[in-house]
Amino acid sequence: MLFAGRALLVIALGFALYGVFASLYGAQLRKQAASAMRGRAWIASGRRAMYATFATAVVCFAVLEAAFLRSDFSFELVATHSSTTTPVFYRAAGAWSSQEGSLLLWVMLLSGWSSLILYLTRNRLREVAPYATAVLLGLAAFFCGLLVFLESPFTQLSPAPAEGIGLTPILRHPAMMIHPPMLYSGYTLFTIPFAFAIGALVTRRLGPDWIRTTRPFALAAWLCLGVGVILGARWSYSELGWGGYWAWDGVENAALMPWLTGTAFLHSAMIQERRGMLKVWNVSLILATGILAVLGTFLVRSGILQSIHAFGASTLGVPFLILIVSMLAGSIYLVATRADDLKSENRLDSLISREAAFLLNNLVLVALCFVIFWGTFFPLISEAVTGQTQSVGPPWFGRYVAPLALILVLLSGLGPVMTWRRASWANLRRALAIPAAVGAGTVIVLLAAGVEWKPGALAMFGLGAFVLTVVGEELWRGVRARRAMADESVPTALVMLVARNRRRYGGYIVHAGIAVLFVGIAASSTFRDVRDVRLTPGQSAEVGGALITYTRPTGEIVVARNGGLEKIQLGAEVEVRRGDDVRILRPGRSYFPAGDPSAGAVSRYFAGEATSEIGLDTGVRRDFWTSVAPETDRLDGIAKRGDAVFKQAESLPQGERAALLGETLKRMVGAYRDSAPPATFRTLVSPLVTWIWVGALIVFTGGLLCLWPVPEAARRRVRAGYAARVARELGRA
Amino acid sequence: MAPRRKRRRRLIGLLAAVVLLAGALIYTTFSASSEAVTPTALLASAQPGQSYQLTGKVEPGYERRGSALHFRVRERDAKAGSPAVPVTYEGTVPDPFRADREVIVTVRKQDDGFVGERDSLITKCPSKFKNENPNQKAS
Helix, strand or coil: CHHHHHHHHHHHHHHHHHHHHHHHHHHHHCCCHHHHHHHHHHHHHHHHHHHHHHHHHHHHHHHHHHHHHHCCCCEHHHHHHCCCCCCHHHHHHHHHHCHHHHHHHHHHHHHHHHHHHHHHCCCCCCCHHHHHHHHHHHHHHHHHHHHHHHCCCCCECCCCCCCCCCCCHHHCCHHHHHHHHHHHHHHHHHHHHHHHHHHHHHHCCCCCHHHHHHHHHHHHHHHHHHHHHHHHHHHHHHHCCCCCCCCCCHHHHHHHHHHHHHHHHHHHHHHHHHHCCCHHHHHHHHHHHHHHHHHHHHHHHHCCCCCCCCCCCCCCHHHHHHHHHHHHHHHHHHHHHCHHHHCCCCCCCCCCCHHHHHHHHHHHHHHHHHHHHHHHHHHHHHHHHHCCCEECCHHHHHHHHHHHHHHHHHHHHHHHHCCCCCCCHHHHHHHHHHHHHHHHHHHHHHHHCCCCCCHHHHHHHHHHHHHHHHHHHHHHHHHHHHHHHCCCCHHHHHHHHHHHCHHHHHHHHHHHHHHHHHHHHHHHHHCCEEEEEEECCCCEEEECCEEEEEEEEEEEEEECCCCCEEEEEEEEEEEEEECCEEEEECCEEEECCCCCHHHCCCCHHHHCCEEEECEEECCCCEEEEEEEEECCHHHHHHHHHHHHHHHHCCCCCHHHHHHHHHHHHHHHHHHHHHHCCCEEEEEEEEECCHHHHHHHHHHHHHHHHHHCCCCHHHHHHHHHCHHHHHHHHHHHC | CCHHHHHHHHHHHHHHHHHHHHHHHHHHHHHHCEEEECHHHHHHHCCECCEEEEEEEECCCCEEECCEEEEEEECCCCCCCCCEEEEEEECCCCCCCCCCCEEEEEEEEECCEEEECCCCCEECCCHHHCCCCHHHHHC
8 A cells, every 4th residue: 555655646746747738738738729729738738637636636545534544553654653552533634644645635725626626626727827727737746746856655664563653642532633734724725716826927917817716716725724723713713732722833923924915915806806906905815815825835844943833843844934925026026027917997086985995905814924924934034134033922913913803803894884986974974983982982881891901802802792782783784675576584684694795794793702702712821820739639719710629640551442551540539619600620631651661561551642621611700710730749659669569570470461461551550540739730810701701702704694605696796896885875875 | 173184183192102112112022022042142141130041951960959959051952961951940840841852941140150040941842742752762
């Protein structure tokens, strides 16, 4: 199977390279009337090369997945990232926990999404598509090349060991099953509008067609990347044992940057579609987004930045750097030489218009991206300028990101009420009076209720209420208009309103979700209460308005399905009392066995990786989060004595030795439970943190609504804009 | 004023604002950043009161006393017995923290040792989330 995998990778590389040639050659031939037919055949062949690359990548990935599921340790990748005691669910995810596997996933997703768009555009964008095909296949060839020449997932391990090392414990979280495929789908989907933008620039076909065609893919990319980022934040919150969800880590930032420029593009593309403006800006934005998507992969894989995700030395830095520099140089050259074709067809009529709001939102999003880029790359920049590597921490990011986020949320409320071209002050005042009053009222009520004076957070709460009221009002206006035209009940009118104009109302729902999400971020980051307390069983401490009591220690040996020891879990049962409300939490710490037998026959079961299993009480108002660091000094002493005993008993038969070892571990865990050792608890009270996940879910729902295909008849109605205008006018009357 | 001149003025105003903001960003970055140093460089030139981002490997034999973690950080490729920076640290200890792992921690010089900034300790993931080759390990 290893040979088959390697051979398939070479075949995929061959298909991709052939496809690049066929597409470009076909595009050249088609320029002359005499060879146009042949040109079209070559172009179709190039497109089919993409389908073939995809099919080959799927088979390659299936071979790798099968090896993981079968625990075939002759695959080096399987032996180093899985084991027979790794649960099946995580064995399946093990494929993309490795560098080689995730690069293969990149190729599979890239060629899959590319095949979809090339199939959909097989009879459209005839001039642009061949160049876009060449770009996409060029990227696929690059990644296939990495897999064939530098990082093969099909390296043999001889002799095959009886047991693998296992999946790194911190990756054993359900979110890890979806987080990497989502992020990579986001990255690869963003390369599609990138490729079509390159095609449009090469052929000078810079009208709205390429934007319209690739828009669903840009939206899907935005959605997938957003889901990936949020799942990563959720994993960090519930798995990493520090209770935070965002650390401004280089790799987190790498995923956020293309998401921000992608968000800007989704807005400004509407201006080009409607008014033929901002062509240079749009094309530059999507090119930047495509490059940032590859940069994101580069940051994860190269290890050039100090980061929790920086995986040490890697061989991939130089090839990635060459790719990024080529993409950047090519993009700049194309935009500079096509400047005349990118002139705006219209000018901005008024600063009080939807175009102006979108433009301002674009500037804020790009400024955010620049700030994050600067902070992320500052270690490299400072080293180049001063010779010393310097870096900035979360407070620096917070200082710039917080005010920009406030402006962004304000704009997400202003955008929906502004009309295209020119809004009148009178209409604007009328539309904004109630939301502004609700926003101001929210701040006053919160202050009166005794919320601490934190201007940034309070402003975000006010703006959140403002945006939610704007969206509520817009929906209510639409419902009223529908009810005026047809005799519908309110729920029916609401569903029909959203269903008939998904793009518009889906967008509004996204805005509402963003407001909820930012309220959650502002509250949980400003008002969170973190404490470290050391307790012995029976002891209590007051934490964040709750009384916590360390009831009793817990201990458990977790056995895998094959009977092997998966992990030893030591922890605590904690009672959290808030008035009459009593909750029981069970935080713990899992100790995975070390692969190295020299750590000692008994000690090795405590010497491997260790992960925190948090105790979490989720609530609408606040989360109570706790992790525990058990004190294992006494167990360490017992383990060392056990090591010495087992060293002398090496002559014992294997089965007898294993049984004795099992009994020893059981007794040690029992001793921990009975001896009542002290433990250090980290407790965290985070107000409204749940609303981050709820907000993300609302954004996701709104995004899906926008993305859902609209029936052709409804699309025509929307394109005419008639229904929307009638609804607005009736609503305002 | 002619629309063209008006537009040019607006553009110059906008560009000036962008340059000013970018200048402020650059200035504050240099003043707010902490210097990344290796253990040898830190031991040679640490100034009291200034914060440094220390990068290196954790020496075996770290221990927890009460709520504080005491560990020593040595050069990435140092042999046993080479100079190491003693760090006293309180706050979150990342799950992957252990001997011979690469760490990044913000420290300040205090008396004879260094005090880690609360919650600033980062442990780099073992190479590419990859564990050691099982055959090599077993031998």
